[in-house]
Amino acid sequence: MTEKSKTDACVEFLKKLAEELKVEFKVSCPAKDDRPTVILSVIGTQPELPAIMLNSHMDVVPVFEEFWTHKPFDADIDEEGKIFARGAQDMKCVGMQYLAAIRRLKRHNVTLKRTIHVTFVPDEEIFGPDGMKAFVNHNDFRQLNVGFLLDEGIASPTNVFSVFYGERxxxxxxxxxxxxxxxxxxxxxxxxxxxxxxxxxxxxxxxxxxxxxxxxxxxxxxxxxxxxxxxxxxxxxxxxxxxxxxxxxxxxxxxxxxxxxxxxxxxxxxxxxxxxxxxxxxxxxEPFCPPTKIDDSNAYWTAFKSAVDELNLEIKPLVFPAGTDAAYVRAVGIPAIGFSPMNNTPVLLHDHDEFLHADVYLKGIEIYEKILEKVCNF
Structure with a gap:
């Protein structure tokens, strides 16, 4: 498959998921027609309030298949429950957990005041100007009225979850x-x-x-x-x-x-x-980008923190050591937190045999469900 055909297939896959979830679907191309940003929107009961944006990226880094013990794009699961796939940690898991959490909220008839926009952007792995960097400066982004962003984090090998409030x-x-x-x-x-x-x-x-x-x-x-x-x-x-x-x-x-x-x-x-x-x-x-405040002056952080406290999760606020699309959103003045609900998991992003345990993945859906309820309704 060509790069364009892979992108088209991803867009079609997300469109089908939007239809299943009965949520709004839109494609924005702020830079190039072959670099689409996909937006799935759950409209809140008070859509005039600033919205919550849940970001993921479509692209992954290349693989050296000869060093993998499983096919890197088959999402094989072994007898221990480990799901092997490129993007299992970075960050196909997060994008799907967002949508699974929304499905659970709908099933449980949870009312959300704020609108949720789930975005899938291109070119994150290459610092490309055609992804989030272009999107945040486009009218399609401004119309979303984003007040707070959740983006990717990193797995934690301990029981403590890593939460990122800024980037170098x-x-x-x-x-x-x-x-x-x-x-x-x-x-x-x-x-x-x-x-x-x-x-x-x-x-x-x-x-x-x-x-x-x-x-x-x-x-x-x-x-x-x-x-x-x-x-x-x-x-x-x-x-x-x-x-x-x-x-x-x-x-x-x-x-x-x-x-x-x-x-x-x-x-x-x-x-x-x-x-x-x-x-x-x-x-x-890149210019200096101020970090997101993680104190009582940031109501979104307070809502996020109340959710993890209710779930009895131990978190550690950190500065992200590498780079994510959250930096572009912070640069336009919007608070952003990087969080991937993966603890007791070795850090394998960009590595051979990247995997995520199925139990960790499923627990992450429950965590997002509670977080979304809190940050949408404070």
């Missing part, structure tokens, strides 16, 4: 490091590789400082520090020729406490201290 700022930088070319047998000065070596030392010295912060303070989590990692190195034309330039790409996720201007000044200082010509290109340069 993502910068991805390409350093183009120029140097003296020449024959590979010579000891030339000012080579690109020497400058790269200097820059790598700066990068990994900083990286070690963040590792030490985590080691020295057991209260801190990964989302509380800044990570920097080299993700790509390109350069050279031939084995016996010194390259005229080398390209080095780094992925940076900055903690909420980092001053972005100061951090950029540090990056420029590293390049200047090399003493050689280094061009800096920002492939991704």
């Amino acid at each position: 700022t993502c910068w991805q930088i390409l350093f183009r490091i120029h140097g003296q070319p020449g024959h590979g047998s010579l000891l030339l000065e000012d080579t690109a590789a020497e400058s790269m070596h200097f820059l790598l030392n700066k990068i990994y010295d900083f990286r070690r400082s963040q590792e030490k912060m985590l080691e020295d303070n057991p209260i801190l989590e990964l989302g509380d520090v800044t990570t920097i990692n080299v993700t790509r190195i390109n350069g050279g034309k031939q084995r016996n020729v010194l390259p005229a330039f080398i390209e080095l790409t780094v992925d940076i996720r900055m903690a909420l406490t980092v001053n972005l201007d100061d951090f950029e000044a540090m990056i420029n200082r590293w390049a200047k201290e090399c003493g050689k010509k280094i061009e800096i290109e920002f492939v991704t340069k």
Whole structure:
């Protein structure tokens, strides 16, 4: 199947579910016709109130099928009750749990004051501009009158559920490091590789400082520090020729406490201290996005917290270490929480043999049912 045919099949599948649930169905294409956002809406008894948005994404990361013990797109369940599938944790489970919770609410004749919009967006896994980033700036989104968003979280290997109220700022930088070319047998000065070596030392010295912060303070989590990692190195034309330039790409996720201007000044200082010509290109340069308040000033959080308290669930508020579509929604001033009801589950997003236990999945539906009742009716 082509990418478009897969997308079309997903849209048709969601349309059938909307018909079964007897809810409104709409497709929005804020960027491209082949990048649809699907919206299933349950209209509340007071539709003038700000609505609740439940977000999921259609896309998943690729698989290396030879490393899987089950077919990655068959959703096989083994004798232990583990459901193996790409997206079992990230995040087909959440999208289906939303709809299953709505089905239960309807079956139990629960009245909801606020409208619920369940959205399925494209391109989340590639930070694509054609998904949520385009949608939040489109009139179709503004017409939804969204007051609060629930989006994906991460599995927790303990009994405690992870709840994410913010995300680190993502910068991805390409350093183009120029140097003296020449024959590979010579000891030339000012080579690109020497400058790269200097820059790598700066990068990994900083990286070690963040590792030490985590080691020295057991209260801190990964989302509380800044990570920097080299993700790509390109350069050279031939084995016996010194390259005229080398390209080095780094992925940076900055903690909420980092001053972005100061951090950029540090990056420029590293390049200047090399003493050689280094061009800096920002492939991704997201602005700082304030986190969602998780106190009594946020009535949506209070309603969410009352639901998990009634269910006797233990939660841990965290800063999301990577990135989700919730960041784009927070950026337009809407509070957002990342939560996937998966505890006692190993973290396997993007991994081989990604799975979710059936009991955890079914329990998650009950959890969402209680959360939706609370946040829609406060």
